[in-house]
Amino acid sequence: TQAAIQIKKCDVHRLDEAPSTQVVLTRDEALQYYLTMQTIRSLELKTKQLFDQMIIGGSCHLYAGQEACAVGIEAAIKPTDHLITGYRTHGFAFTRSGSLRAIFAELAGRKTGLSKGRGGSMHMYTKNFYGGWAVVGSQVPLGAGLALACKYRKTDELCVCLYGDGAVNQGQVAETMNMAALWKLPIIFVCENNKYALCTPVERGSVNTNFYTRGDVIPGLRADGMDILCVREATRFASDHCRSGKGPIILELQTYRYFAHYAGDDEDSYRSAEEVDEVRRNRDPISQFEVRIISNNMASTEELRQIDEQIKKEVEEATQFAIQSPEPPVEELCNHIYSNCVPQDVRGINPWTKLKSVS
Numbered sequence: 001t002q003a004a005i006q007i008k009k010c011d012v013h014r015l016d017e018a019p020s021t022q023v024v025l026t027r028d029e030a031l032q033y034y035l036t037m038q039t040i041r042s043l044e045l046k047t048k049q050l051f052d053q054m055i056i057g058g059s060c061h062l063y064a065g066q067e068a069c070a071v072g073i074e075a076a077i078k079p080t081d082h083l084i085t086g087y088r089t090h091g092f093a094f095t096r097s098g099s100l101r102a103i104f105a106e107l108a109g110r111k112t113g114l115s116k117g118r119g120g121s122m123h124m125y126t127k128n129f130y131g132g133w134a135v136v137g138s139q140v141p142l143g144a145g146l147a148l149a150c151k152y153r154k155t156d157e158l159c160v161c162l163y164g165d166g167a168v169n170q171g172q173v174a175e176t177m178n179m180a181a182l183w184k185l186p187i188i189f190v191c192e193n194n195k196y197a198l199c200t201p202v203e204r205g206s207v208n209t210n211f212y213t214r215g216d217v218i219p220g221l222r223a224d225g226m227d228i229l230c231v232r233e234a235t236r237f238a239s240d241h242c243r244s245g246k247g248p249i250i251l252e253l254q255t256y257r258y259f260a261h262y263a264g265d266d267e268d269s270y271r272s273a274e275e276v277d278e279v280r281r282n283r284d285p286i287s288q289f290e291v292r293i294i295s296n297n298m299a300s301t302e303e304l305r306q307i308d309e310q311i312k313k314e315v316e317e318a319t320q321f322a323i324q325s326p327e328p329p330v331e332e333l334c335n336h337i338y339s340n341c342v343p344q345d346v347r348g349i350n351p352w353t354k355l356k357s358v359s
Contacts, residue, residue: 002026003296007229010237013212013250014219019237023229027298033075033228034293035307037067037286040091042315043100044259047090047107047121051263055323056107059134060121063091065258068285069192070095072231073160077239080155082146084130084139085162087122088192088257092162096129100318110325116336117328137163137170140189144176147187147248158186158242160235166197168211177215177248184247188238189215191252192225198261199270212252225253226283229292256283331355 005025012018044064050056063070070091077083085092093103097114106113106124114124123132130146133139143161150157167173168191180187191211195202202209212220219241223234231253238249256279260267293299334346337357346355 001298003298005229005292005296007227007233008224010230010234011210011212011222012219013210013221014217015221017237018221019223019233023233025229025292025296025298029075030289030293030296030298031303031307033071034286034289034299034304035311036071036074036095037228037289038308039100039311039314040064040067040070040094041286042311043090043094043103046104046315046319048259048263050104050107050319056121057109058120058122059087060107060263061088061261062257062259062263063088065279065285066192066194066225066255067091068228068231068289069190069225069253069255072228073190073235075228075232076235077158077160080128081157081239082128082130082143082150082159083162084143084146084159085132086136086139086164086167087132087134088164089122089124089132092129093124093126093132097124097126100314101321102126104318104322105325108322108325109327110322111328111332112322112325116332118336137167137173139163140167140170140173141176143187143189144180144185147180147185148183150186151183156243158188158239160188160190162190162192164197165191165193165195165202165211166200166205167191168214169206177218177250180248181215181218184245186242186245187248188235188242189218189248189250191250192255193252194255194257196257196261196270199265199267201270210252212250215248215250218248218250220250220252222252222254225255226279226285226288228285228289332358335359 005023007021009021010018044062051060074095102114109117111117122134125131143159147159197205212222224230238251241249334355334357340359343356343358346357
């Protein structure tokens, strides 16, 4: 029913302690983590298929390969905590909403989607999940605002603010970290370092690639983002730090994306297929975790294959639901621009159309 497992040690910056390398994993936790990671992987594989079939339009950034980051973080925080990320949103959209139907419907631009068909791949929102921001690094100051609200209201909540290695050098990130340290905000700055800022290897874009140290006076730690238990324990450590009133902390997760930066990106120009294959074979977060589950006698291969089959059915059902859902009607185009207001006129899409915004 449970096992003691040895994990890799975290690198630390301005910290006297580090997360434990000896952790306990229960069977229930193991099966739940496996189910969630495998669901995100299946979601992303189906999303790529639908994009190639032109059922999904616009930009599409896939999370496959990074599943341990999303699931490990969520395992260590509370549903009432706040979470905001960049444009690679699908993993957290699922962990926060639990609805494959609403995610696929949003991807396809349907009325039943998480953002009513308006947001697409990059702009999904649900309770305590604030997207999905396309401008690189723009979500970081918003995350600090969420953390400021937590402190102002004197709650025990915190904000997890995620960004990529490409956002590290943005000025607004440094400015936000300065304010967060000054005001001791309960925020975990999470850098999902997948090694490439679009097409630029981290070494070509940053003189200091130890991103967990980039907050200067802000303490930081670096964990293996391909190991869900490493992510969970590092996030738990960071969460305790924030909730104790010590202010912000940086968590760098070393991870890897399997697909191109976005659907249509020419990844062959900046990384080799051999490099991707090597990571898939030797560091895949789901395969590694499956070995752990089986080697610790927590579940059999047959049990895990049954979970896989159930996920496949749910993904197919959600896909059909999305395809069959209606697109939002044009008269609802401007809804939700304003909050708690009487319907207001908005400039129409042509001189003969009048649109109103309804809260």
